Amino acid sequence: MNRYQQALDLDAQDPLKHLQSRFFFGCDAPIYLDGNSLGMLPRDTVSHLQQVITRQWGERLIRSWNEGWYELSARLGSLLAPLIGAGEDEVIFSDSTTVNLYKLAFGALQIRPGRKKIVTDDLNFPTDIYILEGLARQMGREYRVELAGSRDGMTMDEQTLDSLIDTDTALVLLSHTAFKSGFLYDMESVTELARRKGALVLWDLSHSAGALPVRLNDAGADLAAGCSYKYLNGGPGAPAFLYVSSALQQQLPSPIWGWFSEADPFGFSLSYRPAAGIRKFLTGTPPVLSLSAVEPALKLLHEAGMDAIRTKSLKQTQFLLDTADELLVRLGCTVGTPREAHRRGSHISLRHPEAYRICRALINPAGDRQAVIPDFRESDTIRFGIAPLYTRFSDVCRAMERTAEIISTEEFARHSLDRDGVT
Numbered sequence: 362m363n364r365y366q367q368a369l370d371l372d373a374q375d376p377l378k379h380l381q382s383r384f385f386f387g388c389d390a391p392i393y394l395d396g397n398s399l400g401m402l403p404r405d406t407v408s409h410l411q412q413v414i415t416r417q418w419g420e421r422l423i424r425s426w427n428e429g430w431y432e433l434s435a436r437l438g439s440l441l442a443p444l445i446g447a448g449e450d451e452v453i454f455s456d457s458t459t460v461n462l463y464k465l466a467f468g469a470l471q472i473r474p475g476r477k478k479i480v481t482d483d484l485n486f487p488t489d490i491y492i493l494e495g496l497a498r499q500m501g502r503e504y505r506v507e508l509a510g511s512r513d514g515m516t517m518d519e520q521t522l523d524s525l526i527d528t529d530t531a532l533v534l535l536s537h538t539a540f541k542s543g544f545l546y547d548m549e550s551v552t553e554l555a556r557r558k559g560a561l562v563l564w565d566l567s568h569s570a571g572a573l574p575v576r577l578n579d580a581g582a583d584l585a586a587g588c589s590y591k592y593l594n595g596g597p598g599a600p601a602f603l604y605v606s607s608a609l610q611q612q613l614p615s616p617i618w619g620w621f622s623e624a625d626p627f628g629f630s631l632s633y634r635p636a637a638g639i640r641k642f643l644t645g646t647p648p649v650l651s652l653s654a655v656e657p658a659l660k661l662l663h664e665a666g667m668d669a670i671r672t673k674s675l676k677q678t679q680f681l682l683d684t685a686d687e688l689l690v691r692l693g694c695t696v697g698t699p700r701e702a703h704r705r706g707s708h709i710s711l712r713h714p715e716a717y718r719i720c721r722a723l724i725n726p727a728g729d730r731q732a733v734i735p736d737f738r739e740s741d742t743i744r745f746g747i748a749p750l751y752t753r754f755s756d757v758c759r760a761m762e763r764t765a766e767i768i769s770t771e772e773f774a775r776h777s778l779d780r781d782g783v784t
């Protein structure tokens with residue numbers, strides 16, 4: 362049986378296949394393999410937002426604050442919580458991932474006084490490292506950030522981390538799934554090794570939430586944050602979420618004393634008292650429209666179930682790897698993602714010296730070929746995101762075949778090496 366036929370059979374047997382039609386596909390829809398950057402638009406979001414705009418904003422106006430808006434950040438946090446293995450009072454939507462990382466990292470340093478080291482790794486997303494560098498500078502000259510170095514640019518072994526974390530370490534900040542290689546940390550064992558030295562761990566879940574079952578409570582996790590515009594399908598710039606374990610909520614301070622984190626915002630007291638619980642990590646008025654867009658998407662993930670999503674994701678990433686091995690390795694591509702299932706998230710990176718122009722050719726095909734949308738990460742990586750709510754095996758197969766065609770015919774050479782603003 363050829364690969365495409367195999368893909369069609371796998372699509373026909375897929376228990377989640379009915380969910381694809383719950384997403385918006387325009388005319389000339391591309392094969393979309395970039396849900397790891399910006400998730401697709403759920404159809405329910407269109408009608409829900411229309412209702413939020415016309416009914417809640419248009420008709421109910423300011424009364425809507427007491428009819429759901431004021432509680433929305435916490436209510437959506439409770440809806441997300443089971444998808445990431447947290448208690449419903451441990452998660453809240455607020456700000457951006459970058460700001461949330463800052464708030465939680467600051468809090469962690471405050472409750473580990475005397476410890477001056479922050480550990481992260483060189484697989485991490487740059488914003489995470491910038492936030493730590495900036496925070497260390499603000500905290501004083503003795504504070505420093507140390508980067509665990511990956512040996513292969515793709516994975517991190519725990520011994521390297523272990524040797525860097527010591528009794529001077531206050532905080533370890535890691536991306537649970539690495540943005541470029543898709544390497545997946547063992548949350549429980551890293552949390553445990555940090556705890557043995559008395560350090561806290563802050564997890565960036567941006568590439569994990571909605572992509573695989575995260576088990577924050579089972580892993581004994583302290584802190585986490587992540588975005589909702591990737592696998593949570595909340596839309597461009599959708600508000601981020603943060604998690605603080607119930608054990609830490611009381612002690613952990615927030616650096617931003619905004620009125621939404623005050624115990625009684627509408628008491629308008631001139632002296633600040635932090636709210637009890639997870640609300641303490643809010644700042645100011647939430648962006649209600651974009652926050653509202655997250656709800657239908659979270660409900661879709663509940664409908665599918667995170668275990669079913671992971672089962673399909675692993676099958677699809679394996680199918681992609683097998684197809685790439687068959688078609689692309691002989692054309693100079695190498696796999697930039699760990700092959701062990703328990704070590705990878707839901708995107709696969711393929712590396713090639715012409716990755717940028719291959720990516721351009723996939724997105725902007727000549728003639729009437731269907732566009733394929735992955736994304737490019739410097740210097741030589743094409744990321745193919747698998748979002749099991751809407752990705753089909755046949756999409757994966759077509760994307761690999763098209764990549765092979767672009768490389769073997771050198772079609773990429775028609776494209777410029779000049780980088781777009783967003784790659």
Ligand SMILES: Cc1ncc(COP(=O)(O)O)c(C=O)c1O
Nearest residue numbers: 457458459486488536540567588
């Ligand atoms: C792993 C990771 N962390 C943090 C961010 C930054 O998030 P934001 O720009 O929403 O603050 C991103 C953005 O893509 C990311 O992939």
